Amino acid sequence: MTVTNDPDELEAQFAQWRQYVRRRPELSESDADELEDHLRGSVDQLTALGLHSDEAFLVAVKRMGGLDELSREFAREHSERLWKQLVLTGDSGPRSRSRHDLVVMLVCAIGAAVSIKIPELFGHDVDFDEDGFYSLNYSLFALPWLAGFLLWRRRATRLVCAVVAALFLVGAAAANLYPVRTESQSIDVIASHLPIALWFVVGVAYVSDGLRSARRRMDFIRFTGEWFVYLTLIGLGGGVLIAFAVGAFNAIDIYIDDIVDEWLLPCGLVAGVVVAGWLVEAKQGVIENIAPVLTRLFTPLFTIGLLSFLVTIGWNGRRIDVNRGNLVIFDLLLVLVLGLLLYSMSARDPLAPAGRFDVMQLVLVAAALVMDALVLFTMTGRIAQYGSTPNNMTALGANIVLLVNLIWTAWLLLRFVRRRQPFAVIERWQTTYLPVYAGWMWIVVLILPPVFAFR
Amino acid sequence: MRVAKDLVAASATPIVLGILADGDNYGYAILQRINEVSGGELDWTEGFLYPLLHRLERLGHVESDWRAATGERRRKYYRLTEQGLAELAEQRRQWATVVEALKQIWPGAGDFSPLMIPREGTA
Numbered sequence: 001m002t003v004t005n006d007p008d009e010l011e012a013q014f015a016q017w018r019q020y021v022r023r024r025p026e027l028s029e030s031d032a033d034e035l036e037d038h039l040r041g042s043v044d045q046l047t048a049l050g051l052h053s054d055e056a057f058l059v060a061v062k063r064m065g066g067l068d069e070l071s072r073e074f075a076r077e078h079s080e081r082l083w084k085q086l087v088l089t090g091d092s093g094p095r096s097r098s099r100h101d102l103v104v105m106l107v108c109a110i111g112a113a114v115s116i117k118i119p120e121l122f123g124h125d126v127d128f129d130e131d132g133f134y135s136l137n138y139s140l141f142a143l144p145w146l147a148g149f150l151l152w153r154r155r156a157t158r159l160v161c162a163v164v165a166a167l168f169l170v171g172a173a174a175a176n177l178y179p180v181r182t183e184s185q186s187i188d189v190i191a192s193h194l195p196i197a198l199w200f201v202v203g204v205a206y207v208s209d210g211l212r213s214a215r216r217r218m219d220f221i222r223f224t225g226e227w228f229v230y231l232t233l234i235g236l237g238g239g240v241l242i243a244f245a246v247g248a249f250n251a252i253d254i255y256i257d258d259i260v261d262e263w264l265l266p267c268g269l270v271a272g273v274v275v276a277g278w279l280v281e282a283k284q285g286v287i288e289n290i291a292p293v294l295t296r297l298f299t300p301l302f303t304i305g306l307l308s309f310l311v312t313i314g315w316n317g318r319r320i321d322v323n324r325g326n327l328v329i330f331d332l333l334l335v336l337v338l339g340l341l342l343y344s345m346s347a348r349d350p351l352a353p354a355g356r357f358d359v360m361q362l363v364l365v366a367a368a369l370v371m372d373a374l375v376l377f378t379m380t381g382r383i384a385q386y387g388s389t390p391n392n393m394t395a396l397g398a399n400i401v402l403l404v405n406l407i408w409t410a411w412l413l414l415r416f417v418r419r420r421q422p423f424a425v426i427e428r429w430q431t432t433y434l435p436v437y438a439g440w441m442w443i444v445v446l447i448l449p450p451v452f453a454f455r
Numbered sequence: 456m457r458v459a460k461d462l463v464a465a466s467a468t469p470i471v472l473g474i475l476a477d478g479d480n481y482g483y484a485i486l487q488r489i490n491e492v493s494g495g496e497l498d499w500t501e502g503f504l505y506p507l508l509h510r511l512e513r514l515g516h517v518e519s520d521w522r523a524a525t526g527e528r529r530r531k532y533y534r535l536t537e538q539g540l541a542e543l544a545e546q547r548r549q550w551a552t553v554v555e556a557l558k559q560i561w562p563g564a565g566d567f568s569p570l571m572i573p574r575e576g577t578a
Contacts, residue, residue: 031505033521034482034531038501041483064501073502077510 010053014039017061026071026078039064098282104152105278108145112274113267116141127261132182132191134266136175139195142270144168146277147205153281156208164208167201174445179454185390186449193394193444199224200438202277217431222346223280225291225339230276238268292347296357299340303360306337306367313374320374327395330375334402337368341409342430350424354417362417365410372403390452394444401440405433458497467507468516469546470497472539475517481530482508508533516542 014036021032042060047053064070120126124133147168151161171194180187203220210216242260249256320326341361376399383392412426474480474488482504489499511517516539523529535543
């Protein structure tokens with residue numbers, strides 16, 4: 001190492017040292033400032049004694065001792081820093097930005113809560129919902145607001161905004177213009193698939209700053225998982241709140257059940273959808289993603305569960321009894337397996353080599369495929385026998401869409417585990433496939449009902 | 456001779472409060488001052504001083520702010536509060552009791568030097 005006295009070089013060394021310090025969660029920005037000042041004090045003193053600046057720097061850093069020990073000492077005083085806090089009031093970072101976010105989020109959340117009550121002015125009832133209006137339209141009072149928040153946050157172009165708005169209008173049209181009767185299968189099919197179809201429209205809003213970027217699509221997958229976790233947590237909190245409110249008012253002989261059913265639940269849910277989305281956006285990078293952690297936890301358990309199911313079938317020679325309820329369960333199981341795959345992928349370092357966990361995922365996918373093959377086999381037999389209905393066609397279609405993805409994923413995983421190709425290929429396959437799900441959901445909402453004459 | 460860890464820990468608060476009683480000061484200068492008055496015998500590290508300062512701030516004994524004296528870098532200065540002053544008085548009272556007790560128990564009361572190994576011998 002050459003000895004220099006170059007002030008620029010000294011600054012570069014300070015900058016590098018600062019970087020190391022900032023990586024420690026125990027040391028805050030202000031601690032880094034303080035320690036840097038201390039270091040500069042040492043360096044000044046040492047250079048005054050005749051040392052070259054970089055020698056002085058080395059000695060001063062050495063004197064300060066290892067960062068490990070330093071941060072351990074700081075952690076004893078500041079243990080709360082090890083719990084990454086999502087500071088909603090915000091005492092650091094670009095303040096005005098998060099303040100704006102907060103305001104726009106509140107506007108959207110309140111907008112959602114108000115909008116869901118407006119149709120009641122026109123004779124629909126959110127609680128009893130005899131005409132099925134709310135079960136068809138529920139998502140239309142929440143997701144457009146969330147999409148609006150995201151579009152605002154991404155400063156999306158007019159074109160993207162127009163496309164998103166148009167898609168929501170198409171969804172609204174399908175929900176309200178199709179002549180479906182309340183007891184038909186079509187109404188169930190639309191009610192259950194429209195929210196998912198619209199969620200992909202939210203996805204368009206989410207990725208509006210990079211529509212073709214695979215990375216952004218993966219971000220949307222992450223967003224979806226975190227959003228779901230947050231919404232669940234908000235729901236739990238809301239449940240506790242409602243339970244206490246009902247109990248407390250009961251104690252003074254006032255019964256607020258109607259207020260809960262007609263105001264708190266519907267308004268809280270649609271507002272919660274927006275708030276959860278905002279939380280995920282706000283906490284990005286502040287708190288570890290939780291969905292991948294859950295995935296790690298449950299992948300082994302689900303693998304064992306599926307394998308034991310298959311072993312039982314093989315042992316007893318039982319046939320899977322395929323009625324519609326069961327088929328939905330098996331569809332959901334495939335969704336779950338896919339979710340487990342996606343979320344462990346979303347947190348994975350794409351450059352890491354194949355490990356034991358990847359092998360386990362391969363086993364999980366293979367087990368799911370074998371089981372689904374059995375289900376599909378009996379299912380097609382049943383359709384051939386009894387004819388097709390909106391219900392079994394949607395279930396079958398979803399099954400095929402998922403199956404195609406999983407078969408190809410299994411193949412790619414196998415090649416990855418055998419080190420024939422990099423992991424990025426699997427990731428790209430998943431992000432490329434996203435529009436297929438969206439497409440299928442829209443087909444179910446827009447095309448299947450007329451095909452089956454709104455049965 | 457190095458002062459034992461327990462003793463360093465016990466004397467840390469009164470020392471820092473005492474230094475700040477002389478006037479507002481920043482970390483590096485506080486450490487310099489401690490080295491100066493103890494002849495380098497008190498082994499204080501940065502990892503000891505700064506968390507201690509932050510703890511005293513949390514307890515309300517000191518306050519801090521970033522200021523730049525003329526021609527100097529911006530530094531985090533610590534200032535003794537009213538409460539810190541009271542704490543210092545309390546600590547002084549306690550330490551006086553301890554020193555008084557030691558003086559009476561150890562031979563050559565009032566003068567510790569007979570028991571001390573001459574510094575030149577160890578340094």
